[in-house]
Amino acid sequence: MSRTKLYTAIYVVLFVLATAQAVVEQAGYLEESYWLAFWAIMVLSAVKAVVVAGWYQHLRWEPRSLTTLMLLGLLGAVALTVAASYSIL
Amino acid sequence: MTDDEHETTADPTGDEPAVSDGGTASDGGSIVDDDFPADGVPDTPHGDDHGLPPTHSIRRWFVTTNHKDIGLLYTVTALFFLIFGGLLALLMRLELWAPGADFLAAGSYNQAVSAHGLIMVFWFLSPLAFGFANYVVPLQIGAKDLAFPRLNALSYWLYLFSGILMGISFFQGSTFNGGWTMYAPLNMPVYTPDIGGTTTVLALILFVASATVGSVNFLTTMHRMRAEGMTLRRMPIFTWSILLTVWMMLFAFAALLAALMLLSSDRLIGTAYFAESSPGGAMLWAHLFWFFGHPEVYIVFFPALGAMAEIFQTFTGRRLVGRKWFIGAMLLVAIQSFVVWMHHMFLTSINLEIKTLFMATTIGISLPFDLMVFSLIYTMLKGKIRFKTPFLFGFGALVLFILGGITGVFLGAVVLDYTLRGTYWVVAHFHYVMVGGVTGLVGGLYYWFPKMTGRMYDETLGKVHFGMYFVGFNLLYFPMFLAWETPRRVFEYAPALTGWHQLSTVGAFLLGSSFLVMFYNLFKSAFVGEQVEGQPWDFASTAEWTVPSPPPLENFPGVPTYASGRLEFEDGGSAQTDGGAVHGKAAALPGSEVTETEHGGGESHASIWPFVLGAGAFLVLLGLSGLQRGYFPEGTMGGVHIGTAIVGGVLAFGSLVAMTREKFHGPEGPFGESWPFTTVENTKLGLWIFLASDVILFGAFIGAYVFSRVAHGWTDWHHLIPEAHVVLPGLINTYLLLTSSFAVVIAMEFAKRENRLGVVGSLVATVGLGVGFLINKGIEWQHLFHIHTEAFPAGWDPGTNIASTTFYVTTGLHALHVIVGLVIAGYMIFRAWGGAYMGDDEPIEYFGLYWHFVDIVWLFLFPLFYIV
Numbered sequence: 025m026s027r028t029k030l031y032t033a034i035y036v037v038l039f040v041l042a043t044a045q046a047v048v049e050q051a052g053y054l055e056e057s058y059w060l061a062f063w064a065i066m067v068l069s070a071v072k073a074v075v076v077a078g079w080y081q082h083l084r085w086e087p088r089s090l091t092t093l094m095l096l097g098l099l100g101a102v103a104l105t106v107a108a109s110y111s112i113l
Numbered sequence: 114m115t116d117d118e119h120e121t122t123a124d125p126t127g128d129e130p131a132v133s134d135g136g137t138a139s140d141g142g143s144i145v146d147d148d149f150p151a152d153g154v155p156d157t158p159h160g161d162d163h164g165l166p167p168t169h170s171i172r173r174w175f176v177t178t179n180h181k182d183i184g185l186l187y188t189v190t191a192l193f194f195l196i197f198g199g200l201l202a203l204l205m206r207l208e209l210w211a212p213g214a215d216f217l218a219a220g221s222y223n224q225a226v227s228a229h230g231l232i233m234v235f236w237f238l239s240p241l242a243f244g245f246a247n248y249v250v251p252l253q254i255g256a257k258d259l260a261f262p263r264l265n266a267l268s269y270w271l272y273l274f275s276g277i278l279m280g281i282s283f284f285q286g287s288t289f290n291g292g293w294t295m296y297a298p299l300n301m302p303v304y305t306p307d308i309g310g311t312t313t314v315l316a317l318i319l320f321v322a323s324a325t326v327g328s329v330n331f332l333t334t335m336h337r338m339r340a341e342g343m344t345l346r347r348m349p350i351f352t353w354s355i356l357l358t359v360w361m362m363l364f365a366f367a368a369l370l371a372a373l374m375l376l377s378s379d380r381l382i383g384t385a386y387f388a389e390s391s392p393g394g395a396m397l398w399a400h401l402f403w404f405f406g407h408p409e410v411y412i413v414f415f416p417a418l419g420a421m422a423e424i425f426q427t428f429t430g431r432r433l434v435g436r437k438w439f440i441g442a443m444l445l446v447a448i449q450s451f452v453v454w455m456h457h458m459f460l461t462s463i464n465l466e467i468k469t470l471f472m473a474t475t476i477g478i479s480l481p482f483d484l485m486v487f488s489l490i491y492t493m494l495k496g497k498i499r500f501k502t503p504f505l506f507g508f509g510a511l512v513l514f515i516l517g518g519i520t521g522v523f524l525g526a527v528v529l530d531y532t533l534r535g536t537y538w539v540v541a542h543f544h545y546v547m548v549g550g551v552t553g554l555v556g557g558l559y560y561w562f563p564k565m566t567g568r569m570y571d572e573t574l575g576k577v578h579f580g581m582y583f584v585g586f587n588l589l590y591f592p593m594f595l596a597w598e599t600p601r602r603v604f605e606y607a608p609a610l611t612g613w614h615q616l617s618t619v620g621a622f623l624l625g626s627s628f629l630v631m632f633y634n635l636f637k638s639a640f641v642g643e644q645v646e647g648q649p650w651d652f653a654s655t656a657e658w659t660v661p662s663p664p665p666l667e668n669f670p671g672v673p674t675y676a677s678g679r680l681e682f683e684d685g686g687s688a689q690t691d692g693g694a695v696h697g698k699a700a701a702l703p704g705s706e707v708t709e710t711e712h713g714g715g716e717s718h719a720s721i722w723p724f725v726l727g728a729g730a731f732l733v734l735l736g737l738s739g740l741q742r743g744y745f746p747e748g749t750m751g752g753v754h755i756g757t758a759i760v761g762g763v764l765a766f767g768s769l770v771a772m773t774r775e776k777f778h779g780p781e782g783p784f785g786e787s788w789p790f791t792t793v794e795n796t797k798l799g800l801w802i803f804l805a806s807d808v809i810l811f812g813a814f815i816g817a818y819v820f821s822r823v824a825h826g827w828t829d830w831h832h833l834i835p836e837a838h839v840v841l842p843g844l845i846n847t848y849l850l851l852t853s854s855f856a857v858v859i860a861m862e863f864a865k866r867e868n869r870l871g872v873v874g875s876l877v878a879t880v881g882l883g884v885g886f887l888i889n890k891g892i893e894w895q896h897l898f899h900i901h902t903e904a905f906p907a908g909w910d911p912g913t914n915i916a917s918t919t920f921y922v923t924t925g926l927h928a929l930h931v932i933v934g935l936v937i938a939g940y941m942i943f944r945a946w947g948g949a950y951m952g953d954d955e956p957i958e959y960f961g962l963y964w965h966f967v968d969i970v971w972l973f974l975f976p977l978f979y980i981v
Binding site: 027028032035038039042043045046048049050054058061062065066068069072073076080081082086087089093094096097098102103108109110111112113 | 451
């Protein structure tokens with residue numbers, strides 16, 4: 025597949041996943057089972073982020089050190105958020 | 114052991130097996146020995162200055178981008194702030210001569226306490242270390258300069274202007290007077306209403322911008338521009354300490370930037386992050402601040418530790434014992450530093466489980482430090498000590514740090530902390546550690562002074578300085594342990610403690626006056642001191658000592674290489690590398706080779722635009738400091754503030770444009786060793802490193818939202834949001850951004866095919882979609898601002914409640930990123946129309962890295978702020 029076709033296919037996937045997130049809310053799943061729907065929506069976001077980073081930002085073809093660099097930043101942000109939030113539970 | 118046994122220095126470049134007999138390196142790793150100068154060092158160091166004015170010209174210091182000049186500027190400016198912060202400390206000590214506010218007014222004392230802490234921690238300690246880092250690190254790794262010389266100059270000017278802004282805050286009612294930790298809710302305008310308080314916060318933002326730019330620059334340089342054979346394992350210990358410091362800075366300062374931006378939002382716009390009405394507001398500040406604040410302790414101390422290790426090696430004639438373990442311990446501390454922050458919060462309402470966990474991590478972080486301390490002690494035991502001034506300060510720093518470290522372990526234990534927190538025990542411990550670090554850096558100042566000036570200081574006066582310093586230090590801080598029951602930050606204390614405090618005050622003046630000796634010594638010696646060659650010390654082993662003092666503009670007489678195990682310089686040849694190792698002695702610097710031939714004059718060393726950009730940023734923030742609850746003051750002052758901000762904005766934007774148009778050639782690299790980013794070009798790596806810090810910035814903003822929502826009750830949050838806040842605008846904006854990202858990658862494809870109209874069209878589509886995103890957001894915000902419902906009769910604006918605050922500020926930060934991206938894309942359309950990027954998609958790819966990152970952030974903001 026040429027790069028242009030690949031990028032186009034990815035764009036379609038991203039578009040569909042974004043729509044799916046809204047559909048989860050519109051279909052009332054948040055009211056029925058909040059946390060299940062919540063995690064489904066967040067996982068969809070994570071999948072989209074990985075796809076954009078991997079293909080549009082070309083991390084897939086870059087040295088793993090760049091991915092590690094970004095994951096370090098992400099780890100720091102998640103650690104701060106989770107630990108701080110847990111501390112007041 | 115005889116002196117002869119020390120004539121060969123410790124191995125400087127390698128992590129080779131340690132020698133066991135006190136300092137004789139056995140593996141040929143010496144750079145400097147009795148045969149100094151090292152191979153290939155010429156006697157005529159100074160070459161072409163590439164248009165840079167001479168050092169006696171004032172203009173030079175405004176335009177220079179050379180790392181050594183910037184290092185000198187950092188060092189001198191930091192010493193100025195030492196005087197500034199030191200005088201404030203002396204005022205405090207005079208006030209504390211007796212209990213009560215009988216010397217300074219109460220408010221003035223609060224200002225002195227707060228400003229002293231902020232100035233010393235931010236504007237003195239780290240910048241002094243970065244003076245050395247700027248000067249020494251490129252020399253130690255075999256680079257001509259930093260990767261981005263103009264950004265290096267920009268770092269300095271942002272630093273200087275941030276300090277000036279801090280100074281100006283004293284004249285705007287009062288500077289910030291709520292303590293250097295700026296705890297909430299004291300940091301809110303209701304308690305610290307003066308404009309000067311806001312200016313202090315903005316000054317800190319400017320300082321953090323400087324630190325972030327510097328971090329990106331140093332990380333790119335140290336990972337990409339090491340000489341052949343200068344592997345990470347072989348890097349000198351000072352350079353290692355700086356490498357770990359800048360990694361910590363990259364992430365820690367991003368968290369501080371987030372905290373300061375949220376605080377600025379509260380103070381300037383009237384949002385409610387840290388308001389008493391916001392659940393968990395005070396705790397949110399503490400988490401964000403200390404997530405930065407504890408790594409900051411090591412950010413400040415590591416360079417001192419690196420300097421101490423260099424000094425110990427040089428003045429004992431012995432390679433650092435357990436060198437690789439020492440480096441490993443530093444690495445471990447750098448990682449651990451991000452998981453101990455809550456020990457500063459044991460007296461808050463965080464739960465017992467998390468307190469216990471953080472007590473364990475805190476006690477754990479002392480272990481690698483034990484290893485480092487024993488390594489330094491054992492190095493002394495195995496070597497033969499020469500008691501020169503740098504060593505005295507290095508040794509003094511070790512003693513003080515041991516005391517500071519041990520007393521800190523007390524504070525890491527929850528039950529002891531309950532008693533000791535908020536007392537002078539903390540003050541004493543903190544100063545033993547931090548000013549212990551200063552002691553090591555002062556040792557570094559004496560150590561590298563001959564390299565920086567080409568002249569030797571007066572040894573006798575140096576020793577007098579140390580004597581006064583060490584006695585004064587302990588007279589100042591040790592009584593604070595004995596008077597530990599004194600409450601922190603206030604001028605009242607039990608009369609029975611007066612004697613200890615008076616002793617402290619005497620010590621403070623002795624310590625302060627010791628610096629007069631230093632300033633006299635260094636100032637006089639800089640002009641009339643004994644001239645030195647490249648290497649004034651007998652056993653210094655790192656590369657900066659192989660070149661003349663001060664070094665020539667581009668540092669080395671040829672291409673530095675460590676391939677043979679010792680430093681050699683090679684003339685340029687035709688061999689080029691592919692980004693990996695350079696093979697053979699005929700190898701050349703790919704970067705310099707290209708630059709010499711293509712640009713005819715080598716690297717550039719002068720640009721006025723970093724200074725102008727720094728001045729512009731300064732004026733923007735000075736102007737914005739007048740903003741309160743979204744409005745500038747009435748009357749003339751309001752006009753002055755607005756005008757200042759506009760002038761600053763024009764200067765800043767103009768200088769950015771000018772920098773993009775300026776022909777400036779920095780060193781490109783790689784020069785042999787670039788692990789682990791061998792195939793990632795400098796600019797791309799710099800961009801990725803910046804994005805990593807942006808991950809923390811946005812992560813902290815999102816974290817603030819999550820934390821506030823948890824504090825309020827996650828599923829009750831919807832009551833804070835009007836019904837009119839629906840999914841559709843967010844979904845439309847998701848479509849717009851995803852499509853704009855797609856347009857960017859298509860632009861890259863058109864660039865590869867050299868299709869000019871395709872590139873222009875794709876970029877125009879990107880901008881159009883981005884503008885559409887902003888318009889959609891604007892319509893949505895206008896609607897929400899002006900809703901009238903029973904729950905929100907006055908609309909839903911940024912200050913309505915914590916939900917509106919988090920929504921507008923987080924998506925607002927994202928919108929600012931979009932705007933910056935649109936400006937860049939607009940510029941690229943202009944360039945593409947003129948035929949740029951044909952067959953060269955790299956610039957579009959680099960823009961895309963940023964634009965896709967902005968897209969990714971939105972992919973999380975959309976569900977968090979519109980769906981769940």
